[in-house]
Amino acid sequence: MARIDAFFKLMNDQGASDLHLVSGQPPALRLRGDIERVKYKILDNDELKAMLYEIAPEDKIKVFEETGDVDFGYEIPGLARYRANFFMQKNGCGAVFREIPSTILTVEKLGLPPVIAKLANLPRGLVLVTGPTGSGKSTTLAAIIDEANRTRKDHIITIEDPIEFVHASQKCIVNHREVGNHTRSFSAALRGALREDPDIILVGELRDLETISLAIEAASTGHLVFGTLHTSSAAKTVDRAIEVFPAAQQAQIRSTLADGIRAVVAQTLFKRIDIKGRVAALEILIATPAVRNLVRENKTYQINSMIQTGKKYGMRLLDDAIMELLEKGWISPDDAYNKANDKSRFRPFIKNPPSDFTDV
Known part of the structure; x- marks a missing residue:
């Protein structure tokens, strides 16, 4: 058992989503969206580095020492998988671990609208799940892929960095590919996937022009493609997918995207005030x-x-979903106001509306 595993056990016991280990500071957990310090000594750089290197593959350590950043997956059998990121900072090394539950929750158990499950049974096209970091995109996509895995008889390929949710093949054949370990890049894996008889392709992140271009092409040639972008609304997602291309290509890409796109789900997470836990609002x-x-x-x-x-x-609309959660008493008026697009709609619900000089 690695020394760091005790922190993962604590993380799991507390129901935390993330573990922060940073040189020069005590450990911290993200609980229901908030950072909470752990009662533990300040971490020394050499001690923390030894702890981190104990669980990191040798090739990832080499990349980290050369670049100052690295991502990989770590698993404790019977507990959970973790998405790990090591980074260098002013006081030495640091790391953040995101817990990926071993049990994949269904669309129903997550409380998502029924139309989300229907996306798993589309014959072809591009489906984008978007939102800020930590908004639950991976969890929503895992539920959709699980639905397809249980109901279709197809070949599913996932391309991730690192692999997060692991789907055991059920009615479908599921192949997981990890950037850095099994393939050079998202774009290389996506290009290869087109020759691997896929029906459904999950691209963990549409990072660059080439990957977005290949995803749109795959969706337009008979495949069902799921991907993520860091955008806050459906309209902005469509704009982002087009604006990464040079101006001279945008008219053509707009036409190709129009033929291929099938749905956009933009989501954000809220801390629940009625019970422990969090809930997603979806556009x-x-x-x-x-x-x-x-x-x-x-x-x-x-x-x-x-x-x-x-x-x-x-x-x-996202604001309609937020209003529904607010009226149910699941989220706080302040949280609703802060994450809404049309803040004027939620201003009457808060006692002391903030004065934002940028909101003119």
Whole structure:
């Protein structure tokens, strides 16, 4: 048993999502969205480095010493998997570990809208799950892939850095590929995947122009592609996917994306105030022919109006989802206000509205 495993046991017992170990500071856990210090001594750089190197593969240690950053996966059988990131900072080394539950929760158990499960059974197209870091994108995608794995008879390939949720093959064949270990890059793996008879491809992160281009191409050639972007709304997601391309290519990409896109799910996590735990608010855009036409004609500014009128298809605006959680008494008015897009809608619910001089 590695010395650091005691911290993972504490993390699991406390229900923490992240563990922070940084030279010059005591350890800390992220509990229900907040950083909480652990009653432990200040970590010494040499001691922490020895602790971290005990669980890191040799090739990852080499990358870390050369670049000052590295990502990899670590697993404690019977407890959980962890997404590890080592980094260098002013006082020495540091690390953050995100716990990835060994049990994959279904769409129903996560309390997600039924339309999310339906995304697993699309025949083809591009589905983007977006939101800030730590918003639960990986958990939502894992639930969708689990739904496909249990109900379809297909080949699923996941491309991640590192591998997070591990899906045992059920009705589907599931192959997990990790960037750095099994393939050179997201784009190289995605290019290779097109020759590996896939039906469903999960791309852990659409990081660059080449990866986004290949994902759009795969979605347009008969595959169902899932991917993530760090954007805060459905409309901004479509814009981001197009704006990474040079101006001369954007008209063509807009047309290709319009043909391939099927849905965008933008989500954010809230701390629950009624019980321990967190809950996600989701903005859902279903790419109906009318929505795809807006993308093709560069009228993404009209997407929000289309979402408002598309409730029968399962669409909803993020602010509507937040309002629903607020009215149920699950989240605080202050949290709702802070994470809403239209803050004026939530201002009447808070006692002391903040004065934001940038919100003119």
